[in-house]
Amino acid sequence: MPSSTVVILLASYNGAAFLPAQLDSIAAQSHRDWRLIVSDDGSSDATRQIVGDFAARYAAGQVTVIDGPRQGATRNFLHLVEQAPRGPALAFCDQDDVWYPEKLARAMAAIAPHDGPAHYAARTIICAEDLTELTPSRRFSRPFGFRNALIQACMAGNTAVFNPAAAAILQQGVGAAIAAGIESHDWWAYQLISGAGGLPIHDPEPVLSYRQHGRSEMGRNDTPRAMAKRLGQLFQGDYGSWLQANHRALDQSRHLLTAGNRDLLDRMQDALHKPGPLAAAMLGRLGLYRHTPAGTAAFYAAALAGRLRP
Structure with missing residues (x-):
């Protein structure tokens, strides 16, 4: 073509x-x-x-x-x-x-x-x-x-x-x-x-x-209600399960990743298996971030609370 x-x-x-x-x-x-x-x-x-x-x-x-x-x-x-x-x-x-x-x-x-x-x-x-x-x-x-x-x-x-x-x-x-x-x-x-x-x-x-309609697969994520729902998912374990599925997919495709990003993926997975305070500290040193300060803070709070642990 x-x-x-x-x-x-x-x-x-x-x-x-x-x-x-x-x-x-x-x-x-x-x-x-x-x-x-x-x-x-x-x-x-x-x-x-x-x-x-x-x-x-x-x-x-x-x-x-x-x-x-x-x-x-x-x-x-x-x-x-x-x-x-x-x-x-x-x-x-x-x-x-x-x-x-x-x-x-x-x-x-x-x-x-x-x-x-x-x-x-x-x-x-x-x-x-x-x-x-x-x-x-x-x-x-x-x-x-x-x-x-x-x-x-x-x-x-x-x-x-x-x-x-x-x-x-x-x-x-x-x-x-x-x-x-x-x-x-x-x-x-x-x-x-x-x-x-x-x-x-x-x-x-x-x-x-x-x-946006009643059968929208995902829907908007910028309203207070939507943001509260996503915050809840961080602490209810849904998000942690998604991270693990993502890791499995990336790990099986690691030959496609750069060497530095393979290392970053491995270090993130190692951190997620640690107890909450240690996990949050290790993830912080990796420099992972979301696009808003509130979103980044929520991610690290969930890690600190042990909600991202597999």
């Missing part, structure tokens, strides 16, 4: 209510060199018919539908990474967003100059179910990299685009991610690409309307 081709990976499940708007926004992209693979996870509504009608508008092979693994959204996205062709750039796509016309063009312009792995993500405009704009997503000011990726998922998957070098790394590591049962495909992608020495690029300009 030409170097400008981007293969869009869309995970669908009973998305008929919102999918037409997303597909129309893909059709309206100023970057015309795209292919779309839809992995449908057993929809019982009109999802497959909608995709089929959309595919009929294009040449054979530009829009493809495959059967998903029927094990949830994360597993469906990993399945898409497995099934995607080798060579071109890859882009994740949610079924219920609406992309702005320049979304792919901005991403491809950002990653094109880089021969090494590059992972693009961007801000969004958080919207109500009817696409009424609510607020922009948070703007991050701290650097992006492995020391952040190990403890925070903040390269939004619904905006993510990977250049061919980064896509190749994902496809080499996806089997380990599936075996590990990771919680979040976008968190894993951020960890693996940054761990391999890739460049995270975070666009401060919003590139899509991020629709």
Whole structure:
């Protein structure tokens, strides 16, 4: 495929209510060199018919539908990474967003100059179910990299685009991610690409309307209620379990990581097995951080309380 081709990976499940708007926004992209693979996870509504009608508008092979693994959204996205062709750039796509016309063009312009792995993500405009704009997503000011990726998922998957070098790394590591049962495909992608020495690029300009509704897989994380829920997960053990699944995935792909990041991964895992006060001290010396002071403080408080111990 030409170097400008981007293969869009869309995970669908009973998305008929919102999918037409997303597909129309893909059709309206100023970057015309795209292919779309839809992995449908057993929809019982009109999802497959909608995709089929959309595919009929294009040449054979530009829009493809495959059967998903029927094990949830994360597993469906990993399945898409497995099934995607080798060579071109890859882009994740949610079924219920609406992309702005320049979304792919901005991403491809950002990653094109880089021969090494590059992972693009961007801000969004958080919207109500009817696409009424609510607020922009948070703007991050701290650097992006492995020391952040190990403890925070903040390269939004619904905006993510990977250049061919980064896509190749994902496809080499996806089997380990599936075996590990990771919680979040976008968190894993951020960890693996940054761990391999890739460049995270975070666009401060919003590139899509991020629709919120009752069946949103993740939902916004910037409200007091959402932040309280995530803080609770830190102390209830959910987050610690996610860290362990992430570690299993990264450890089985350690040959893809830089030597320094392999060492960092091992030292973090060693720290997590220590009693709370010692774990917090050891993790602190590693320089792990989240993008807000409150988030970083909560992480270390959870470690101090022993809530991150396997």
